[in-house]
Amino acid sequence: MNYVFSNRISALKPSAIREILKVTSGGRCIPFAAGNPAPEVFPADAIEALSSAILKEQPVTALQYGVTEGFAPLRERIAKDLKARFNIGREFDEVIITAGAQQVVDLASKVFLNEGDTVICEAPSFIGSLNCFRSYNAVLKGIPVESDGMNIELLEEALNTDKNVKMIYTIPNFQNPSGCTMSLEKRKALYALALKHNVIILEDNPYGELRYKGEDIPSIKSFDDEGIVIYAGSYSKIISPGMRVGFSLAPAEITAKMTVGKQASDVHSPMLCQMILDRWLNDYDTAAHIKFIRSVYSRKMELMCDKLDSELGGRISYVRPEGGLFIWCELDSSVNMLDFCKEAANNDVAVVPGTAFMASESDCTNCFRLNFSTPTDEQIVRGIEILGNVCKKFN
Amino acid sequence: MNYVFSNRISALKPSAIREILKVTSGGRCIPFAAGNPAPEVFPADAIEALSSAILKEQPVTALQYGVTEGFAPLRERIAKDLKARFNIGREFDEVIITAGAQQVVDLASKVFLNEGDTVICEAPSFIGSLNCFRSYNAVLKGIPVESDGMNIELLEEALNTDKNVKMIYTIPNFQNPSGCTMSLEKRKALYALALKHNVIILEDNPYGELRYKGEDIPSIKSFDDEGIVIYAGSYSKIISPGMRVGFSLAPAEITAKMTVGKQASDVHSPMLCQMILDRWLNDYDTAAHIKFIRSVYSRKMELMCDKLDSELGGRISYVRPEGGLFIWCELDSSVNMLDFCKEAANNDVAVVPGTAFMASESDCTNCFRLNFSTPTDEQIVRGIEILGNVCKKFN
Numbered sequence: 098m099n100y101v102f103s104n105r106i107s108a109l110k111p112s113a114i115r116e117i118l119k120v121t122s123g124g125r126c127i128p129f130a131a132g133n134p135a136p137e138v139f140p141a142d143a144i145e146a147l148s149s150a151i152l153k154e155q156p157v158t159a160l161q162y163g164v165t166e167g168f169a170p171l172r173e174r175i176a177k178d179l180k181a182r183f184n185i186g187r188e189f190d191e192v193i194i195t196a197g198a199q200q201v202v203d204l205a206s207k208v209f210l211n212e213g214d215t216v217i218c219e220a221p222s223f224i225g226s227l228n229c230f231r232s233y234n235a236v237l238k239g240i241p242v243e244s245d246g247m248n249i250e251l252l253e254e255a256l257n258t259d260k261n262v263k264m265i266y267t268i269p270n271f272q273n274p275s276g277c278t279m280s281l282e283k284r285k286a287l288y289a290l291a292l293k294h295n296v297i298i299l300e301d302n303p304y305g306e307l308r309y310k311g312e313d314i315p316s317i318k319s320f321d322d323e324g325i326v327i328y329a330g331s332y333s334k335i336i337s338p339g340m341r342v343g344f345s346l347a348p349a350e351i352t353a354k355m356t357v358g359k360q361a362s363d364v365h366s367p368m369l370c371q372m373i374l375d376r377w378l379n380d381y382d383t384a385a386h387i388k389f390i391r392s393v394y395s396r397k398m399e400l401m402c403d404k405l406d407s408e409l410g411g412r413i414s415y416v417r418p419e420g421g422l423f424i425w426c427e428l429d430s431s432v433n434m435l436d437f438c439k440e441a442a443n444n445d446v447a448v449v450p451g452t453a454f455m456a457s458e459s460d461c462t463n464c465f466r467l468n469f470s471t472p473t474d475e476q477i478v479r480g481i482e483i484l485g486n487v488c489k490k491f492n
Numbered sequence: 493m494n495y496v497f498s499n500r501i502s503a504l505k506p507s508a509i510r511e512i513l514k515v516t517s518g519g520r521c522i523p524f525a526a527g528n529p530a531p532e533v534f535p536a537d538a539i540e541a542l543s544s545a546i547l548k549e550q551p552v553t554a555l556q557y558g559v560t561e562g563f564a565p566l567r568e569r570i571a572k573d574l575k576a577r578f579n580i581g582r583e584f585d586e587v588i589i590t591a592g593a594q595q596v597v598d599l600a601s602k603v604f605l606n607e608g609d610t611v612i613c614e615a616p617s618f619i620g621s622l623n624c625f626r627s628y629n630a631v632l633k634g635i636p637v638e639s640d641g642m643n644i645e646l647l648e649e650a651l652n653t654d655k656n657v658k659m660i661y662t663i664p665n666f667q668n669p670s671g672c673t674m675s676l677e678k679r680k681a682l683y684a685l686a687l688k689h690n691v692i693i694l695e696d697n698p699y700g701e702l703r704y705k706g707e708d709i710p711s712i713k714s715f716d717d718e719g720i721v722i723y724a725g726s727y728s729k730i731i732s733p734g735m736r737v738g739f740s741l742a743p744a745e746i747t748a749k750m751t752v753g754k755q756a757s758d759v760h761s762p763m764l765c766q767m768i769l770d771r772w773l774n775d776y777d778t779a780a781h782i783k784f785i786r787s788v789y790s791r792k793m794e795l796m797c798d799k800l801d802s803e804l805g806g807r808i809s810y811v812r813p814e815g816g817l818f819i820w821c822e823l824d825s826s827v828n829m830l831d832f833c834k835e836a837a838n839n840d841v842a843v844v845p846g847t848a849f850m851a852s853e854s855d856c857t858n859c860f861r862l863n864f865s866t867p868t869d870e871q872i873v874r875g876i877e878i879l880g881n882v883c884k885k886f887n
Contacts, residue, residue, distance in 0.1 A: 098690065101658075102603055152539055232753065333557075364591075369764065
């Protein structure tokens with residue numbers, strides 16, 4: 098049979114990037130392309146003990162159908178924690194539990210986007226979210242990211258020009274892939290512009306807890322008195338991505354629609370994973386665990402940056418991030434980025450070509466993305482040496 | 493802010509049925525409205541032991557990101573089992589793991605439906621799937637279910653008339669809510685018609701293992717040499733719905749698109765749940781467990797039917813099912829079904845009004861749905877007595 102697929106799914110073509118990633122998916126490759134947490138930071142013993150206790154003490158709750166909004170004690174705990182620690186959440190806001198922050202992006206899209214609506218995103222931005230918007234046949238408008246976040250003048254221009262904008266998507270902390278963090282001033286400007294233009298903000302904050310230096314900056318949601326921000330959070334980076342537990346905090350009216358959307362997608366998220374997370378947050382010292390993760394990643398980041406300086410200094414430019422998982426490197430204009438990435442892959446080092454993160458893959462960039470959480474220290478040292486040698490070939 | 497929601501989500505209105513269910517969601521109510529497995533059939537001890545072993549032996553695999561297609565050993569096991577037991581699956585087919593069978597419906601819709609496309613479904617049919625199709629702005633065309641399945645003449649007429657049909661959705665075994673099973677003859681006729689009209693079949697089989705009498709009938713997918721059937725399976729009814737593990741078996745070309753769609757929705761299903769299921773299928777006697785479940789549900793079903801005969805005989809008509817979880821009762825035309833359901837709720841018995849299951853809620857039906865797996869034996873006896881008294885009030 099000749100399958101006639103939907104327009105939305107046909108828009109998601111396998112890309113040149115996927116082809117490169119395929120080459121590097123073998124076990125031999127040094128993994129700078131992924132965004133996986135380091136295996137050594139998983140609290141596996143604690144999770145084993147919690148899972149066991151839950152299945153002995155509350156087996157029916159863990160194994161039976163649950164409500165779509167999520168496990169009530171976990172929802173309350175998250176809401177309380179966000180309020181106490183970050184002043185995030187107002188009377189009108191509600192939490193729902195999702196399959197990672199990815200599903201928040203999916204549900205926000207489902208609830209707000211008609212086909213052809215525009216989503217303003219950072220350029221570059223997270224490929225998983227861009228693909229999600231594409232799967233709703235949205236039009237993507239990328240606004241360049243500077244070292245202190247989105248270019249606000251260009252954002253304003255886009256909002257003035259395009260009357261079809263429904264949503265602004267931003268990762269304000271240690272943005273994926275640029276590593277940049279939006280300044281407080283820009284966060285406030287972005288909020289004011291969205292309010293003026295009646296546009297929803299989708300604030301995605303998977304890396305907020307991964308700050309290695311500098312001071313926390315208030316989230317956009319923390320000054321959302323008007324109820325225009327959907328905040329997406331995740332435990333993937335601080336406990337376990339394989340458990341797929343994230344959450345959304347948004348005005349109850351929006352949350353109700355997202356709940357209806359989630360019911361039609363997957364009914365609810367697995368109870369066992371939600372209950373493990375709930376007990377973990379209650380029984381264990383999350384702050385100490387995050388401190389431990391920060392120490393591991395901070396060391397890896399500095400190691401990678403130091404090696405980049407010694408092996409590729411003068412051939413690439415990058416901003417040393419204050420947190421997160423990624424370093425965004427721009428090659429000297431004399432080097433073709435895609436050729437560089439292919440040659441790196443041929444030498445068993447996987448990096449992601451910057452075009453993967455653009456609103457349109459034809460958008461120009463000479464950057465590539467490095468991840469430092471997945472590789473071992475030894476892999477970081479050897480991998481950057483290899484990239485240095487690859488780079489030399491092009492000069 | 494005045495939220496402007498998408499057309500697709502606005503189509504999912506809270507319904508009269510939801511309002512009735514709200515009244516009955518308190519703890520006092522006798523639960524004939526849900527479709528939950530009986531808590532006493534969950535293999536909780538086994539799952540506790542397996543979870544513990546997995547987190548000790550393979551902690552990184554269980555807690556790290558996985559691939560979107562699902563845990564490879566589980567995919568292989570399911571494919572092998574379907575082939576060996578039911579002759580389901582050809583060379584060209586592939587399994588992906590999903591968040592219950594609900595997500596198969598969602599992904600099949602995402603991959604095939606453009607807005608305005610028609611989905612042919614049974615009338616009545618499962619509300620979760622109908623809402624999923626609605627969330628893609630599909631047009632629903634309901635074909636009446638007879639005691640041996642969809643009316644094939646009306647199906648053919650619909651296919652001849654409506655050139656926009658993309659998909660036929662069917663639950664051939666112990667259909668939700670009618671309890672009816674499609675005959676082999678009708679399955680073959682449906683397949684031939686779909687093939688002739690270039691239409692995909694979405695075969696949803698959550699209850700196939702729950703046969704209490706009679707002989708298994710080959711699934712439609714078992715004669716799919718042409719690759720037009722997406723088969724949706726689930727472990728919700730035989731192991732645990734709270735774990736949210738289902739699967740799809742479909743031609744690789746379709747599976748590849750569904751995988752891209754799933755990646756944009758939730759990245760992948762939780763690893764721990766997939767791995768628990770994989771080990772359970774390997775280490776435990778699934779056939780014996782299913783036999784145990786059948787014995788429990790068979791008893792409950794006969795109990796409920798016997799009580800229906802003694803308490804409501806002559807006032808309702810129904811077909812005693814051969815399996816599944818539901819009994820579909822038609823009230824005498826002298827009784828208004830919605831009034832009956834409301835009065836039952838007022839007397840603390842929750843049943844679902846038949847209109848919930850129609851392609852359009854304005855479609856006429858004087859039926860309601862009863863579930864016998866969730867209530868205890870005592871609740872079944874007392875609840876049907878109450879329904880008998882409620883019914884008398886209307887005569």
